[in-house]
Amino acid sequence: MLSIVIPLFNKEESIRYCLNSVFKQSYTNFELIIVNDGSTDKSPEIISEFVRDKRLRLIHQSNKGVSAARNEGIRQSNGNWICFLDADDVWDKNYLSNVSKLIKKYPQASMIGHAYYQMNTNNILIDFGLPPKFEGYIEDYFSHVSSKRRTLYFTSATCVQRSVFDEIGGFDKRIRRGQDLDMWFRIALNYKIVYCDRRLVYYKVDSENNSKQIKDIKSWVHHFLLDKHYALYKQESNFKYFVNYFLLFGLFRYFFLNENREAIKDIVKRIEPNTLMHYVMKNWYLLYYTLSKYL
Numbered sequence: 001m002l003s004i005v006i007p008l009f010n011k012e013e014s015i016r017y018c019l020n021s022v023f024k025q026s027y028t029n030f031e032l033i034i035v036n037d038g039s040t041d042k043s044p045e046i047i048s049e050f051v052r053d054k055r056l057r058l059i060h061q062s063n064k065g066v067s068a069a070r071n072e073g074i075r076q077s078n079g080n081w082i083c084f085l086d087a088d089d090v091w092d093k094n095y096l097s098n099v100s101k102l103i104k105k106y107p108q109a110s111m112i113g114h115a116y117y118q119m120n121t122n123n124i125l126i127d128f129g130l131p132p133k134f135e136g137y138i139e140d141y142f143s144h145v146s147s148k149r150r151t152l153y154f155t156s157a158t159c160v161q162r163s164v165f166d167e168i169g170g171f172d173k174r175i176r177r178g179q180d181l182d183m184w185f186r187i188a189l190n191y192k193i194v195y196c197d198r199r200l201v202y203y204k205v206d207s208e209n210n211s212k213q214i215k216d217i218k219s220w221v222h223h224f225l226l227d228k229h230y231a232l233y234k235q236e237s238n239f240k241y242f243v244n245y246f247l248l249f250g251l252f253r254y255f256f257l258n259e260n261r262e263a264i265k266d267i268v269k270r271i272e273p274n275t276l277m278h279y280v281m282k283n284w285y286l287l288y289y290t291l292s293k294y295l
Helices: 015-023 043-050 066-076 095-105 141-148 162-168 179-190 210-228 230-235 237-250 258-270 276-292
Strands: 002-008 030-037 056-061 081-084 109-119 125-127 135-137 158-161 192-204
Touching (some): 002 015, 002 066, 015 030, 030 066, 043 056, 066 081, 081 095, 095 192, 109 162, 237 258, 258 276
Parallel strands (some): 030 056, 109 192
Antiparallel strands (some): 081 158, 109 125, 109 158, 135 192
16 A cells, blocks of 8 residues: 655645545555645645545644654555655646556665656646656666756655655754755665656646745755765765755845845855856855945
């Protein structure tokens, strides 16, 4: 049996579509655990439309954040594998069926990820992933993420063996942004992982406030990089390249918003360039920041 974990917080506009995609799966041997993380909208009422299906369990908790919600879902699960799904994303009807086939085909795997479509606000599909039809073990994960400049694994398209969480712990509640990246990196360091380039997941981009994103990224840099993974950042050149690229280019769209400059400057100072491009980018940020005070 597969266990599906959905953290829920104020998703009344999308949760019905999400759940419909679950209950229309061609593979039916699953349990669905929804952890309501203190929602204040009509999300719980919408879920009540589905409660007659005995595979569904709804758990309520006060608002503790998405990591705490996922961890509670994992704790309450009975399956050998945990499939994560966010409340505004949807699955193709054959997603769980393909997951089940991959579990049997790759018995050494502890994490399985699928390619996915990203839907922006205009519902334009943008596909990601390895070259078409790739399927198999990822032998050098950090080399891949550095060359592709993005992580292969995305929460709603990833399933993890239940025993992994008993061994390395759950999602880090200290990290407000990048909790999933932290988890995938920890798993990739210690276990065999598999990726399949069948696009069976649809991810909806949820626009957020720019200032909030910067605060979350500062938290990510502090806990994720400087605390937990600093040794890896210092020693693993591919990991360092990926993090540097993520920060230097990811922060660019926020840099010209005056209220974010101090936060960005603090982040950029912590970056240790390992390529000429990253060195130039880091110093461009700092030079522009210095000169802008006199313009």
